Amino acid sequence: MNKFAGYGFNKSHAAAYALVAYQTAYLKANYPVEFMAASMTFELGNTDKLNVFRQELARMGIPLLTPDINRSHSEFSVEVLPDGQGKAIRYALGAIKNVGSSAMEALVQEREENGAFCSLSDLAQRLDRA
CATH class of the missing domain: 1.20.5 (Single alpha-helices involved in coiled-coils or other helix-helix interfaces)
Structure with a gap:
């Protein structure tokens, strides 16, 4: 033994x-784009690790799209580029420093239920202030 x-x-x-x-x-x-989006979501709160992933995306030739309140989700997501030019990763709203994931989930839910935000005042009126 x-x-x-x-x-x-x-x-x-x-x-x-x-x-x-x-x-x-x-x-x-x-599945490089999907794999990297999932890996980045796993490290959502670790900005140092996200920077390493950003460098790996650049090395792999995978575009990282900026955060957008009308397109981003609370986690990293995969988007098909226009004209069939491949796929890209959309930056997660929940990964923005000093922004809570639950607040971003509420923003995404509001956007999905009532459509895109058309202005900053529209955003402020439609979101819960609490």
Whole structure:
């Protein structure tokens, strides 16, 4: 038993980590835009990590679109570029510093229920002030 404990635990974990590494590599290679959007959403509150992802997007040639109250979601999302020029990632409203995710979820819900915001005063009138 003692001899097995010296290598058995490590081997079983190495196999599990290898499977996760294979799945991660497959997703990044075959669904790069979706994979990066999900990875960035996972690190939503970590601005240092988001900067690393932004650099990786530039290296991969994937556009990162600016936040837009009429298009962004509270999490990072994938958008199809006009004229079928591929896909891009839209910056998450919830990733903006000092802006709460729950407030951005409420903004997105209001936009989906009542249409796009047409002005700053329209935005201020339609959102709950609390």
